[in-house]
Amino acid sequence: MLTELLINKGLVTAFLFVGLITWFSYWLSKNLTRGHVHGSAIAIAMGLGLAYLGGVYTGGNNGLADVAIFSGVALLGGSMLRDFAIIATAFGADMTAIKKAGWVGAMSVVIGVVLSFVVGAMVAVAFGYNDAISITTIGAGAATYIVGPVTGTALGASSEVVALSIAAGLVKSILVMICTPLVAKYIGLNNPQSAMVYGGLMGTTSGVAGGLAATDPKLVPYGAMTATFYTGVGCLLAPSILFFIVRYLVG
Amino acid sequence: MIVYGVALLSFCMLFGVYAGNLLGELLGVSANVGGVGIAMLLLIVLSNLSNKKFHLSSASESGIYFWSAMYIPIVVAMAAKQNVIAAVSSGWLAVIAGVLAVAVSFAVIPLISRFSVDHHIDQYVE
Numbered sequence: 001m002l003t004e005l006l007i008n009k010g011l012v013t014a015f016l017f018v019g020l021i022t023w024f025s026y027w028l029s030k031n032l033t034r035g036h037v038h039g040s041a042i043a044i045a046m047g048l049g050l051a052y053l054g055g056v057y058t059g060g061n062n063g064l065a066d067v068a069i070f071s072g073v074a075l076l077g078g079s080m081l082r083d084f085a086i087i088a089t090a091f092g093a094d095m096t097a098i099k100k101a102g103w104v105g106a107m108s109v110v111i112g113v114v115l116s117f118v119v120g121a122m123v124a125v126a127f128g129y130n131d132a133i134s135i136t137t138i139g140a141g142a143a144t145y146i147v148g149p150v151t152g153t154a155l156g157a158s159s160e161v162v163a164l165s166i167a168a169g170l171v172k173s174i175l176v177m178i179c180t181p182l183v184a185k186y187i188g189l190n191n192p193q194s195a196m197v198y199g200g201l202m203g204t205t206s207g208v209a210g211g212l213a214a215t216d217p218k219l220v221p222y223g224a225m226t227a228t229f230y231t232g233v234g235c236l237l238a239p240s241i242l243f244f245i246v247r248y249l250v251g
Numbered sequence: 252m253i254v255y256g257v258a259l260l261s262f263c264m265l266f267g268v269y270a271g272n273l274l275g276e277l278l279g280v281s282a283n284v285g286g287v288g289i290a291m292l293l294l295i296v297l298s299n300l301s302n303k304k305f306h307l308s309s310a311s312e313s314g315i316y317f318w319s320a321m322y323i324p325i326v327v328a329m330a331a332k333q334n335v336i337a338a339v340s341s342g343w344l345a346v347i348a349g350v351l352a353v354a355v356s357f358a359v360i361p362l363i364s365r366f367s368v369d370h371h372i373d374q375y376v377e
Contacts (some may be wrong), residue, residue, distance in 0.1 A: 017328075018327050019354045043323070044327055061337065063334060076325060077330070077331060081321075081325055082329055083286075083290075085321050085322040086259075087263055087294055088316075088318035089286060089319045090291035090339070091316070092319075093295055095299060104363060111326075116355070120351075123348040136343070138348060141348070142351075168341075168344070168349045170337055170338035172348075175330060180359070187357055188361050189363060197360055197364040206326075206329055209326050212325045225292070228288040228291075232284030232285055236278050236284070241330060242362050
């Protein structure tokens with residue numbers, strides 16, 4: 001009966017669940033790392049760990065959310081509420097900082113897409129792919145796990161290659177979540193301008209959202225703003241200009 | 252009224268995502284182009300209009316601040332629903348492509364943001 005209740009009131013269960021994880025993470029942060037590792041970084045890592053366990057347990061694609069009593073996690077962590085909360089963080093953001101970094105932010109989106117694409121495409125070539133469609137699709141996946149399948153579908157890539165492109169994007173997004181707080185100091189990620197550049201270069205909205213949340217929540221609106229343009233720009237460039245360049249190079 | 256803030260936030264999101272879809276269609280890509288970014292800009296612009304006709308009371312503001320504060324818990328939930336298994340077990344190609352893409356992008360951040368800071372100093376000199 002309790003199980004049924006937790007499933008029926010899924011979203012409320014998810015609130016309780018996330019609250020408990022957060023409490024435990026901040027407790028760990030304070031007592032185990034003496035505040036060196038931010039509580040939200042631990043909470044996000046714990047979320048990813050639980051997603052892994054959920055995947056092992058159910059064999060599904062939605063991590064912990066495939067476990068029936070945690071189905072509300074899918075709604076709470078879904079794109080609708082995520083975007084709603086991201087937009088809310090913009091309230092009170094510094095308009096002048098955004099204007100100042102506006103053009104660099106825009107430039108970083110294009111550079112970020114091309115950079116990740118080139119890296120992904122080179123890895124695809126290194127692994128023996130030699131047709132332009134597969135190389136382009138895997139390169140696009142290294143941008144984000146949405147750009148990959150959109151490009152693959154547009155070009156008619158095989159489903160194996162599309163799956164690889166999604167996986168590459170997933171690896172990227174998860175790494176960005178985990179690594180951002182660790183490298184923030186070394187890459188100067190401590191002001192609105194660099195946060196906008198960071199969002200534009202990384203592009204994966206979930207990665208940027210998680211990474212900045214664990215680094216400095218005040219920077220979230222600046223990074224998120226540029227990051228949300230990335231997938232669109234990627235879907236624009238990858239199946240067109242970037243594909244033509246790859247086809248020209250591969251012959 | 253708290254709901255005014257929440258409603259304003261909702262309006263911004265729906266407007267932004269709609270605009271992002273239109274932009275995507277115009278560009279011929281099957282994706283939303285910057286919908287959330289447009290919504291954020293709209294919210295900033297609307298909340299900076301400080302005339303008497305359009306002014307948010309502090310109760311209305313708290314409706315927006317609530318969702319802003321829910322951001323991290325939502326991100327934790329988002330992390331918990333990722334397909335981590337697929338990312339971990341997809342083979343070396345995906346892992347190497349992902350790792351290198353992240354490493355190269357991180358490495359470029361200081362270069363580009365320095366560019367923005369320099370530009371900013373130039374403006375002061377002028």
